[in-house]
Amino acid sequence: MEHRDFTKCFVFHDMDWVQDILHMSDLGLWNMVTDRDMRNIKFYIDGTMARLLGLKEDLSPEACFEFWYKRINRGNHAYVNDVMNRIVHTGKLCEVQYTWNHPEWGDIPVRCAGRSRQLRDGRILITGYHQNMANLEQMKRWSMNVSWEEVFEYNMTSGTALIYTDRKVTYGTEKQIQGFPEVWADSDMVHPGFKETFLQAFRVLRTGGDHARCEVKLKNRNGEYSWFAMELEVLSYEEGCPEIVLGRFEDITRLKELENAYIRQARVNQLLLEDSLAHAEVDLTGDRVMRLYGTWKRYLGHLEEHSYSKLMNLLENKSVKPEDRKDFKLYFDRESLLARFEAGRHRVSMNYRRLFEGDRLRRVQLAVYMYQEPASNHIFGVFCLLDKEGRKDSDKARDREGQEPQEDEFAQLLSAVGDAACLIDPDTYELIEANQAYYRMIGRAEEDCRGHKCYELFYGNNRPCMFCNGFNWEWDRFSLWENTDARQGIKRLMKTRMVEWKGMPAVLTIGVEAAYDGGEAEPLKSGPDARAEVANKVISCIYAMIEARTLEESMRRLMDVLADHYKAGHILIYLQKENEFGYECACCRDESNCPPVSGDMESHIQAWLDQNHQGGVRDIEEPQDILPESFELYQDMEREQVSNMAVFPIVCKKGELGYIVMLERKVQDSLDLVDMLLYFIAQEISKRQDAKKLEYSIYNDSLTGLLNRSSYDRFRRSFKADNVVSIGVIIIDINDLKSVNDTRGTEAGDALIRQAAGIIEKQFGDCAVFRLNSNEFDIIMENISYSEFEHRFGALIREMNSRQNLSVSAGRVWDDRQKNLDWAMKQAGELMRIDKQRYYETKPSLTGSGRLDLIKRLLHSIESREFRVVLQPKLYLKTGTCAGAEALIRYYHPEKGIIMPSRFIGLLERENLISYVDLFVFEECCRLLEQWDQIGYREQVLSFNFSRMTLLNADIVSSVASIAKKYDVHPNKLEIEVTESIGELGRDMVYKALAEFKKLGYRISLDDFGTKYSNMDILSDVEFDVLKLDKSLVDKIDRDKVSGQIVKHIISMCHDMKIQTIAEGIEEELQEAYLKKCRCMIGQGYLYGKPMEVEEYERNFLMGKNEDSRQ
8 A cells, every 4th residue: 555545545535525514623633554563654644634634744654653653742642552452453443542742832731532453465564544633622621630530521412421540539430421410320329328319410500600610429440448539520512501521530539538537537626625624725736725725714815816926925924833834835836736736646745744823833734736727627636624633532532432442444355365565646646544553564654654656665766666656556456466675685566456445546556575596586387377477467557558648658667577577687679760761779678687788779679670580580599699790789688698689570561660679688578468469569550650750741842841831720720929039030032933943843842842941951950940931931030139130131042042943032031029929920920021022023025024114114204204203391489490301202194194002102112113113203303403402492491201111221321322412412301210019020121221311411200190099119229310290180279178289299209319309291270289388399180281392392482491590
């Protein structure tokens, strides 16, 4: 079959409308021809597919496949490979969804499906489709809910559910379910007690609701019932009825357990409070006393809803004997209690001497029981004040009544046990009670054990024993296990179970010392008990690994188990290198009494695993056994006195993940424990590695490895302005990337993006760096000084622009006031676009004719005097003489006549062309002042407006200076007017330009002061000579007392700051009179004259003034 034959498959009998439909739905078609091993692959695509792949040139079938495959997100290769293998070997239609890196659009979600058939020559033909999901509404919503574990789409008309995710949490493998939701309710997929709740959620949508949520029990992927939250949302309607529904599942079993624990804790608290003198409920996280009871209610009731800290200070100073106050404060400080809760200690108590009336002392105990409230996640505490002396009296009273005292209850509980026994707090591991056999076993007095952890007393450890955890504590039977006391060199057999003690749960632990000949620790003999022990350890180890937060912690827990069981001197775990061949040591454990494994031996084991090891368990009983395979490793074992080595491969369905290497094993016992664990170890590593890759693909850009938009959204949500001193934002955009993709191919474009990303990451590795668009990079810095920010920005731009074929445009914003991230990002982006416009002005061949034509037409209009300057006079209010004028621009259209600035200034600013007009007005002012000076009108000051876009030009000061050189005019006759809004964009650059103009002698005026909200900070940032009151303030001063007072105080403030005031928009004599009274210096408005031609201004205000001066 020729290449063209495979392409012809897409013709569909020349029906053009089919191609149109495929094009509109972003559905591309492809054929793949390969052998059964998928080694030689040719990829044929139609026109829509080429567009979806962003191909700008024709590629060979081999190159086309390579282009598509390389751009699959790194975390998704395993899924795609698995589906392709199923297609080839089953011939069934299979579908996969994954993230694909588009040359221009970046990472996008796509859906592919295909089925295979065998050709006559034995090759396999796979026919399929490729669909861009980025524009589908349901996928947009799905991407916004990445925290949900399972997502499905439900067609209410057909009763079909399509599960997008890979059945990660629910039972079964079907991704398309017919007869949904009834088929789940009728089967045992939904717990019988929740069928009605499950179906009612769907009824809500059928009866007009657009959203429904419920909590039900469903079968999890292991076939056991778990709690799930289900949320449904209608995406589309058909003839007024709901058609497509987006559904989501989340496993909330843990949350339910927390809620149940909260309810149980509340019941326990009620029992505890019955015998208390006083108690209180406190929100420790919120530092708030919720409720007070007993004596505290009577005497301190006014502190309800006040701070906990205030309550504790009052109790400390009024009720606690001075000698006990230091300990009291240490025990019950709010931060200390929260830290103890985080460390796993949920109960804290202290005995102290309480002051009563008449300086009487009484021994009391203050205890706090802490728990987490599930709705708010706040840590709450129930505080109980117990009268210890009163308790003794009540115990004696009960003795008289024939009741046994509480001290005997523990002995009664253990009456059938002659061994050492104790009760342990399951939350804190603290010792509650113990019998005398226990104290004899550990060799410590009873009073020395109070407040200590059980594992500290038993074994001198600093953390709980590996097998002593909640998974092994059961109410109905004992768990049996063995542990070694390294301090005394003995083993102990331990039995644990849950019991109720004084209304609270406790762990009953019974210990028996195992006696061995010669005092040596020996293993238990093999047999049913030994096998049960191994099975027990396997289960405990699995739970311990699962509960670990990270892969590293999980591996360390595993190594603790193996080291304890086999008495191994060293354990190393080697895992496959990421995206490379070979293995590397992921973690290592050395016994405390053994010197650590040397770096040479670690690397020689790695080299041996890379080159020689062929898989399977290896038990190397002496160094000579490894000599034929690795002389270096043999030398290491001899030199470091390692007598044996055992190697266990970690294998899962994907293949070999790595190896466990055990050195210097003292217990030559069966390797059953490791064999039984290997499968679970492989599953745990695979699961965590997949999760890590998936998380990486969600939050990182697949082309550059930088953070992506999901990371930015997460960063933005967590950003708090109050937590930083300053922020700096830099936005970098690669120039001409599209041209590079079009002329040199997307591979060259990708290389350019990676090169830019590498430079940025090298210089800003300590900052948050994002790639949000194809050729745009965003850098966010926190707590950085302005000088350092500018230095690092300058160094980055210099390095990037020094690279061959790499040119960038950039915008930057630094802020230490509002620290508004959204504002800073927006302003930096605007400045970057301005910089890019300047770049294209210097590269006319790359801009196209549009912008160049605009510039030419604008310059032609200026030269042909279609733009003209008009003047509006300004008068001294005290004398009525002319103080100068404001130069304003007008456009005289050849056909439409005068066009006001509001019609064209915005357009010129958007196109970054306003500086041409601003500089034209400035030059006209220079020309007029020079002309007037020559004929004797030397006291005139002309003001003119500079747009913030003009001030953002890096060369604006030099441009003004070059124009001013042509005229004999002193800068103090020229007044630059800027508005308050100049601080909104590129504030630092604008302020710097104004400061340079000020140094050169130009006057700086703040225009339109009082428009909307006035930011007073600008008066301290820029040294202004003039402040112009906006017309909106002046309009109401003669009839509104508040406006008048505001104007009066602004003028007074300006007098104090040596700033001249000008009132704009004066139209009535009453306004003028009030302003004179407030000592405003200059007025401007229609009362004195509208903007007028230069000749009219000269005739009415200059010549008359000259004549007056001559009279």
